[in-house]
Amino acid sequence: MKTRIKMCGLSTREAVERAASLGAVWAGFIFFPKSPRHVTVATAADLAEVARRAGLKTVAVTVDADTEQLDRIVAEMKPDMLQLHGAETVAQVRAVKARHGLPVMKAFAIREAADLYALRPYVGVADMFLFDAKPPRGSDLPGGNGLSFDWRLLAALDPGVDYMLSGGLTKDNVGEALALTGAGAVDISSGIERAPGIKDLDMMDGFVQAVRTYEDNRHATAGSV
Numbered sequence: 001m002k003t004r005i006k007m008c009g010l011s012t013r014e015a016v017e018r019a020a021s022l023g024a025v026w027a028g029f030i031f032f033p034k035s036p037r038h039v040t041v042a043t044a045a046d047l048a049e050v051a052r053r054a055g056l057k058t059v060a061v062t063v064d065a066d067t068e069q070l071d072r073i074v075a076e077m078k079p080d081m082l083q084l085h086g087a088e089t090v091a092q093v094r095a096v097k098a099r100h101g102l103p104v105m106k107a108f109a110i111r112e113a114a115d116l117y118a119l120r121p122y123v124g125v126a127d128m129f130l131f132d133a134k135p136p137r138g139s140d141l142p143g144g145n146g147l148s149f150d151w152r153l154l155a156a157l158d159p160g161v162d163y164m165l166s167g168g169l170t171k172d173n174v175g176e177a178l179a180l181t182g183a184g185a186v187d188i189s190s191g192i193e194r195a196p197g198i199k200d201l202d203m204m205d206g207f208v209q210a211v212r213t214y215e216d217n218r219h220a221t222a223g224s225v
């Protein structure tokens, strides 16, 4: 099966259209004012419309958002999925799902094996998981730091857990990340930027090409005797 790709932190029509033409599945929009990728709800609503028309699913990325903020994002942007990238509790995930009737992807920051225990109570509640690196000390950003974690830790995961691998992925390391984890979906933001918050269309091309090259090589190896 083809690796599903989410391109996150999109803030221009060009980047959204390129993500679609490259066959990405999801376009992510960041609602976190301290992020260089932050977009207003109005901008996200416009870009989400472009994304939908181009066949992309849209993801609203929020960090410990309150009810009022989520209500507004859902009403105006009409996302297909909510990515909760803060310290949202199981009860909050359940409440968000009940209120909005949308799938929720809960993000977890991973540095060591024990960090994976945190997701246990969310299994069966969150629709999908996202694994990112822990932010460096003093960082204002809970995600989008361009840092990766030890992908081998995911070997301990229950194979039934549907997740997206993220954190510091680039065209140069995504093949190794996929080989080590067997992830079915990847999420990239900084690795397709020429400067914080500025997506680079050539880097977007390069990333997707690297994913597809990995898949072609894997199939070729599997087919050889």
Ligand SMILES: O=C(O)c1ccccc1N[C@@H]1O[C@H](COP(=O)(O)O)[C@@H](O)[C@H]1O
Binding pocket: 008, 009, 028, 030, 032, 035, 036, 037, 061, 062, 063, 085, 130, 132, 141, 142, 143, 144, 145, 146, 147, 166, 167, 168, 169, 187, 188, 189, 190, 191
């Ligand atoms: O990208 C951001 O600025 C951001 C801000 C707040 C929460 C999440 C954010 N991004 C998410 O971070 C990961 C990894 O990004 P990167 O490839 O390492 O830059 C990704 O899931 C984004 O959705």
